[in-house]
Amino acid sequence: MLNLHHLRLFRAVALDGTLTGAARRLNLSQSALSTQLRALEASLGHDLFERRGRGLVLTEAGHIALDHAEAIFRTADDLTATLRQTGQGRQALRVGALATLSRNFQLQFLAPVIGRADVEVVLRSGSLAELLRGLDALTLDVVLTNLAPPGDAASPWLIHHLAEQPVSLIGTPARIGADTRPLARLLAEEPLILPTGDTALRASIDAMLARLGITPLVAAEADDMAMLRLLVREDAGLAVLPPIVVRDEIGAGLLREAARLDGISESFLAVTRRRRFGNPLLADLLGAK
Incomplete structure (x- = not known):
């Protein structure tokens, strides 16, 4: 029979690289650990x-x-995290979102669970690398992004395509008029407000x-959809954006769509980790897409 306690000690030594350091962290003598x-x-x-x-x-x-030890203990952590919620009055859905991602899109994705008395939604933002670490450590259930994580056949990530949003030139009514x-x-001819050069959308533009x-007159660049939204509201130029980002402003007549950029779109993705025990709330959200 495989002794899981021995396996956990082995993992600690493998990660530390020394018997001395691992023994110190485990509060064991070197001789006991070696045995x-x-x-x-x-x-x-x-x-x-x-x-x-x-x-x-x-x-x-x-x-x-x-490799097997990591899989075994990850499954154990997954089981513990899942079963701790069983029987609780409220379920938690832990969502990570790319810091630059459209807030409107995030709310649209979460709409089915927001306001439910039995659900607590926990939102965290950060870089894709930070969020994937949280997903890998099981502190997040899903990551919302417009950047697909790198992966291969051995990758633990599952990528769910949620939406493909068109991209348009957006401006104030005063700038667009009856143009x-x-x-x-x-x-x-118009000054442009563009995503920064490290985004997939900017590459297409x-x-x-x-x-x-065309050599454009660039009025401003930003990697944050919220900042692009503010800049176009201040009439700094025409913004290249998915209309969903400024849906409320368009609905209120504060902004208008000047032209659709055919052939250019923004992909919105949900990234999850392969798990034996998935969050049932997340399964419902992804199943509705």
Whole structure:
């Protein structure tokens, strides 16, 4: 029988790289820790470490054991987090959102659960790397983003395509007026408010401008949809945005759509982690998309 206590000690040593450091963190003597590691190696039939200098390096068998140990303890953490909520009066849905993502889109995604007496929605924002770490550590149930995380066949991420939003030139009624200029002239003659160059949307816009042979007059750039929204409301120029970002302003007549940028769109994604015990609230939200 595999001793899970020994496996947990092995993982601590593998992550630390030294017997001394792991023993100190585990509040064990080095001799006790070494004895239990040898017992694990005996039960598995393979050496898990080889000594190099003052450190310990995983063998091939050690790497395999560490991969399985991570999966085992992640499942245990997943089970604990899920079952702690069972029987509670309210369920928690822990959502991470890219700091630059449209707030309107976030609210649209969460609309089915917002206001429910039995649901507590916990929202956190950050960079994609920070949010994926939270997802991996099971402190988040889902990450909302417009940037797909890198991945391969071994990636733990599940990517759910939620929506594909059109992109338009947006401006104030005073700037647009009864303007009937074609799109190319608007792009060439009006100051533009653009997403920054490190966004997927900006790459598509730059490619379109290059095809049209236009060198734009850039009034402002921002990586935050909320800031783009404020800049266009202040009439700094025409903003290149998905209309959903300024849906309320368009509905109130504060902003207008000057032209649709055909062939350019913004993808909105939900990223989850492969889990044995998923959040049922999240399953309902994704199933509705």
